[in-house]
Amino acid sequence: MSKIIFTVLLVAVFSTGSTQARIVYGVRTGLGLSQVIIQTDNENYSHQTETIRKKEKLFLHLSISPVNSFLMVTKNADAKVRTGIIGSSFGLDYRYLYNQFILLEALAISSFYEIPSSNDGDIISSWSINLSNNHKFGRFSLGYGFSYVEYTLGRLWWFSVITTESHNAFGLVFPAYYYAAKYFKMGVVYRPTFYRPNMTDRFLYEHLISIDFAFKIRLI
Numbered sequence: 001m002s003k004i005i006f007t008v009l010l011v012a013v014f015s016t017g018s019t020q021a022r023i024v025y026g027v028r029t030g031l032g033l034s035q036v037i038i039q040t041d042n043e044n045y046s047h048q049t050e051t052i053r054k055k056e057k058l059f060l061h062l063s064i065s066p067v068n069s070f071l072m073v074t075k076n077a078d079a080k081v082r083t084g085i086i087g088s089s090f091g092l093d094y095r096y097l098y099n100q101f102i103l104l105e106a107l108a109i110s111s112f113y114e115i116p117s118s119n120d121g122d123i124i125s126s127w128s129i130n131l132s133n134n135h136k137f138g139r140f141s142l143g144y145g146f147s148y149v150e151y152t153l154g155r156l157w158w159f160s161v162i163t164t165e166s167h168n169a170f171g172l173v174f175p176a177y178y179y180a181a182k183y184f185k186m187g188v189v190y191r192p193t194f195y196r197p198n199m200t201d202r203f204l205y206e207h208l209i210s211i212d213f214a215f216k217i218r219l220i
């Protein structure tokens with residue numbers, strides 16, 4: 001009896017998102033054997049899922065802000081503008097897609113070393129918490145989000161600062177960076193605030209603008 005081999009290939013595709021099923025049925029005759037092979041794309045789907053998970057990374061975010069510009073409006077509606085050279089922040093950078101990440105950071109800044117000096121003894125400092133969603137385009141990233149800022153006005157007395165006024169404000173944050181290296185970026189962060197819940201004039205514009213140098217250290 002001559003050796004006859006029949007091979008039947010059936011492919012069924014079920015559209016459920018990115019899931020595909022392939023059914024391969026092989027029948028061999030003439031050898032007294034039959035073989036059925038069933039193959040699904042579970043392995044491919046698991047591989048794709050694992051690939052996506054590998055793109056999810058958590059970084060420690062550390063930054064230095066050498067130049068910071070303040071606009072603070074006091075209780076008597078006096079607008080104070082100061083530019084100083086002290087600032088630093090730390091936070092967490094979570095990349096949930098290849099080109100998108102969420103940044104949560106806490107920032108402390110002061111105009112202690114003012115440029116140019118106003119010689120009136122007033123110093124503005126602040127700390128803030130920012131949460132932003134960021135999109136990366138090649139070596140550039142742009143973000144948008146929310147910011148909570150506490151502005152503090154003080155006067156220099158010898159080597160200490162005496163607080164004369166303080167208030168908190170809510171607003172937005174817009175970070176823009178250029179990646180000079182894989183884990184080092186430089187840019188400008190704009191934090192406008194509009195709502196001051198504890199002040200008589202609650203709705204007033206203030207801002208904090210920083211030139212920022214940031215470093216990222218991978219945690220996961």
